[in-house]
Amino acid sequence: MNTVQMLLTIGAVVLATATTRFLPFLIFPASRPVPAYIRYLGKVLPYAVIGMLVVYCFKNVTVTKAPFGLPEWIGAAVVAGLHLWKKNMLLSIGAGTIIYMLMVQLVF
Amino acid sequence: MADKAKAFRAAFPHTLPILAGFTFLGIAYGVLMQSKGFSWPWTLLMSTTIFAGSMEFVTVGLLAGNFQPIYAYCLALMVNARHLFYGLSMLEKYKGAGWKKFYLIFGMCDESFSINCSVDPPEGVDAGWFRFFVTLLNHCYWIAGSMLGSLAGSFVPFDTTGIDFAMTGLFIVIFMNQWFSxxxxxxxxxxxxxxxxxxxxxxxxxxxxxxxxxxxxxxxxxxxxxxxxxxxxxxxx
Known part of the structure; x- marks a missing residue:
């Protein structure tokens, strides 16, 4: 590929990414009332999508062979446990991440 | 001006996990680009304009192959299809953000979306500016991280392996906050x-x-x- 072709390729990716982000807003502009079904989706989807993102983070974890995703499970348990206990977002994420890093660098 | 400063101060703490995660992922991305022969202007261009982490990694592979812009467009549509759900979720919340709405939508990566859809700004803080700064800070972290990787990837003083778990932690915490709310x-x-x-x-x-x-x-x-x-x-x- 030459430079122009590379720029065009990047342009195509930018355009596609923007398409996925802008499309809902173009189909349902703020100037017109949003159909009840779409408003319903807007209310329930955030909960479902975050669930999907959590699963997405674990997509490359292999549970069938060593280390069986143990660093991920332990890290996630630390985050969830601390968050249940202290309800401090930065503490939960910070401690979970440090423990995960120690595990993947030193233990597994 | 005071309104904006207030919104910035309210937004910043919520973006700290992303500062950690994007620094690492950005460095990894910048190093990868460098290793494939793309110097920092290319990294800067892609981090700024695409601003969708996983797709940027995929694009590095695309640039190494034959020139197929239609294929690149379709592949990016599929990889980023989840953004359609983000848009549907934010139709109401991004209403009334004025000119900032364009940038809020343009910069709606996984992390900015997850904060903006789950965190309501504190009382007295302008919601539009709060969400604008969440989006802008995350955008800056990503650009800065990738520049760091591109220019100084080999000089990172400690082993950062695993720091991207901050992203997983963020989504778990948001999931729990939503669960209890x-x-x-x-x-x-x-x-x-x-x-x-x-x-x-x-x-x-x-x-x-x-x-x-x-x-x-x-x-x-x-x-x-x-x-x-x-x-x-x-x-x-």
Whole structure:
């Protein structure tokens, strides 16, 4: 590929990414009332999508062979446990991440 | 001006996990670009304009292959299809943000979306500016991280392996915050359950599209049960 072709390729990716982000807003502009079904989706989807993102983070974890995703499970348990206990977002994420890093660098 | 400063101060702490995660992922991306022969202007261009982490990694591969812009467009549509759900979720919240709305939508990556959809700005803070700064800070972290990787990737003084777990932690914490803020857990369970099912059934790299379809089908099927508004349209019993 030459430079122009590379720029065009990047342009195509930018355009596609923007398409996925802008499309809902173009189909349902703020100037017109949003159909009840779409408003319903807007209310329930955030909960479902975050669930999907959590699963997405674990997509490359292999549970069938060593280390069986143990660093991920332990890290996630630390985050969830601390968050249940202290309800401090930065503490939960910070401690979970440090423990995960120690595990993947030193233990597994 | 005071309004903006207030919104910035309210937004900043929420973006700290992303500062950690994006620094590492950005460095990894910059180093990868450098190793494929793309110097910092290319990295800067792609971080700024695409601003969708996973797709940027995919694009590095595209640039190494033959010139196929239509294929690149379609592939990016598929990889980023999840953003359609983000838009549907934010139709109401991004209303009335004025000119900032364009940037809020342009910069709606996974992390900015997850904060902006789950965190309501504190009382007295302008919601539009709060969400603008969340988006802008995340955008800056990503650009700065990738520049760091591109220019100084080999000089990082400590082993950063695993620091991207901050992203996983962020999504877990947001999931829990949403769980406790809402009495009806069924939408969250639908998202979790449908995704796990599709991850088991479909190949890892292709599970997200079937998961989105299944989530949409289940939420549509259970609408009568889940949507209080749909009951109001029926005559009172």
């Amino acid at each position: 809402c009495r009806d857990h069924r939408p969250a369970l639908v998202g979790l359950g449908a995704s796990v099912l599709c991850l088991v059934v479909f190949p890892t790299d292709y599970f997200i599209l079937p998961a989105m379809v299944l989530i949409l089908m289940m939420l549509t099927f259970f609408r009568k049960k889940l949507d209080p508004a749909s009951h109001m349209e029926e005559p009172a019993k």
